[in-house]
Amino acid sequence: MLIVERIVLETIRMRLKEPFRISSGVQDERRIVLVRLQADGAEGIGECVAGESPNYSYETIDTALYVLQRHLAPAVLGLEFPTARELAEVLKHTVKGHPMARAALEMAAWHAEALVRDAPLARLLGGRAEQVPVGVSIGLQPSIDDLLARIQDFVDQGYARVKLKITRGHDIEMIRQVRDAFPELPLQVDANTAYDSETDIDHLRRLDACGLLMIEQPFGDDDLIGHAKLQQVMETPICLDESITSVGSCRSALRLGAASIVNIKPGRVGGLAESVAIHDACAAEGVPVWCGGMLESGIGRAYNLALASLPDFRYPGDISASDRYWQRDVVDPPFTLGAGGTMAVPGTAGLGVHVDEDYLDTIRVDQVILERR
Numbered sequence: 001m002l003i004v005e006r007i008v009l010e011t012i013r014m015r016l017k018e019p020f021r022i023s024s025g026v027q028d029e030r031r032i033v034l035v036r037l038q039a040d041g042a043e044g045i046g047e048c049v050a051g052e053s054p055n056y057s058y059e060t061i062d063t064a065l066y067v068l069q070r071h072l073a074p075a076v077l078g079l080e081f082p083t084a085r086e087l088a089e090v091l092k093h094t095v096k097g098h099p100m101a102r103a104a105l106e107m108a109a110w111h112a113e114a115l116v117r118d119a120p121l122a123r124l125l126g127g128r129a130e131q132v133p134v135g136v137s138i139g140l141q142p143s144i145d146d147l148l149a150r151i152q153d154f155v156d157q158g159y160a161r162v163k164l165k166i167t168r169g170h171d172i173e174m175i176r177q178v179r180d181a182f183p184e185l186p187l188q189v190d191a192n193t194a195y196d197s198e199t200d201i202d203h204l205r206r207l208d209a210c211g212l213l214m215i216e217q218p219f220g221d222d223d224l225i226g227h228a229k230l231q232q233v234m235e236t237p238i239c240l241d242e243s244i245t246s247v248g249s250c251r252s253a254l255r256l257g258a259a260s261i262v263n264i265k266p267g268r269v270g271g272l273a274e275s276v277a278i279h280d281a282c283a284a285e286g287v288p289v290w291c292g293g294m295l296e297s298g299i300g301r302a303y304n305l306a307l308a309s310l311p312d313f314r315y316p317g318d319i320s321a322s323d324r325y326w327q328r329d330v331v332d333p334p335f336t337l338g339a340g341g342t343m344a345v346p347g348t349a350g351l352g353v354h355v356d357e358d359y360l361d362t363i364r365v366d367q368v369i370l371e372r373r
Contacts, residue, residue, distance in 0.1 A: 002116060003080045004087075004372070007073045007105070008036040009065065011366040014297060016325055019139075030295055031061050031365075035068065037108035044111030045355060047303070048104035049267035049294035056192070056242070056294075057100065057268065064101040069368055071095050072105050078372035084109040088273040099245065099270035106271035107303050115350040120306070122345050122352075125276055127309030131342040135161030135316035136324060137190070137293060140170055147174065148181050160341025161186040161213065161316040167194040172206050179210045186316070190216040193242055197226025205234055213315065214239040214261050221245075227258035237261050241292060245269060247277040254285050261315065263292040266303060275307055283312040293318030298331030302346055302353045305335075309345045319343060330363075332356040 012032050019028040033048040048068075050059040075094040081087040087109045091102045114121045136159045141147040151162055164178065166189045175189060187210075195204060195218045204218055214237045219226040221242035231238045237260035244250050244262055246269060253259045262282050266275045282289050291308040294300070301319055308317045321343070322334030329335070331353040338344060346352020 046108035291317035
């Protein structure tokens with residue numbers, strides 16, 4: 001049994017190497033909350049993936065901080081828990097929603113448990129793979145020439161798959177030109193809910209001619225029926241992202257035929273326990289999954305790699321190397337791309353990465369320490 005003795009909420013600020021633009025907004029830096037949980041002499045660290053603005057999700061970094069400090073941390077300080085799965089259940093019943101805040105604290109508990117058990121996190125989750133294929137996500141670019149140049153750069157680096165962001169006016173013709181330039185490239189597109197199922201189904205059907213791995217989340221997160229209708233008339237698999245908020249919503253989507261592939265993001269679904277449950281539900285239905293990215297630092301990236309080592313992760317994830325987004329990462333050594341467009345799953349006890357505490361000291365902007373009374 002582990003007892004939660006102390007929780008520390010740290011805010012850091014990391015500058016992106018370049019702005020990242022999707023249909024709902026643009027980012028040029030990340031303010032990130034790190035959650036440290038101390039239990040039985042072990043310290044786990046988790047990362048909150050909430051953004052500055054409520055465009056991808058209603059959660060923001062500020063709401064996550066508030067919920068963590070006022071509700072979640074007080075609920076578990078002094079709590080005795082056998083495994084992180086049990087702690088995850090406590091968090092789920094403490095607040096309604098706020099999955100990104102819950103995930104950050106829950107993942108820190110997974111890390112602490114893995115340290116106490118002297119086991120790699122991936123093995124604690126049930127992962128098997130030692131290397132996982134990874135891809136890269138490219139935001140909206142100013143011109144087709146800029147886009148083709150970016151793709152060529154990442155192809156030259158050896159990434160196993162490229163994902164392109166699309167929106168109205170930056171879709172069909174753009175993808176056709178990309179496909180003409182890279183006829184053999186494993187390619188998928190992500191709309192981040194930019195389209196309307198009442199007006200855009202015929203428009204999106206034109207993407208069938210482009211030989212895509214999948215089309216990710218074309219419609220609103222609550223529009224399962226629209227996605228099911230689109231999948232009925234398209235050969236290209238439909239992948240759901242924002243719509244998958246829990247194992248329950250995942251089962252509903254699968255039963256409706258709204259998804260042929262599911263993107264699992266631990267922050268979006270409330271942590272690793274729910275992520276594994278979604279993985280298992282999809283595997284039972286023969287539906288492949290893959291791990292999406294949320295502009296994580298190397299800490300969040302380590303969690304994603306551990307999760308992506310589970311057997312039903314059959315597509316390359318958005319788990320690119322540290323230098324894809326950051327001039328300097330918070331883990332040392334940074335994550336690098338390996339042979340064949342793969343990345344090594346950390347195999348040492350705990351999270352399997354060394355957090356650069358000296359560097360964190362230089363980018364930390366706030367800290368709150370909470371201890372049991």
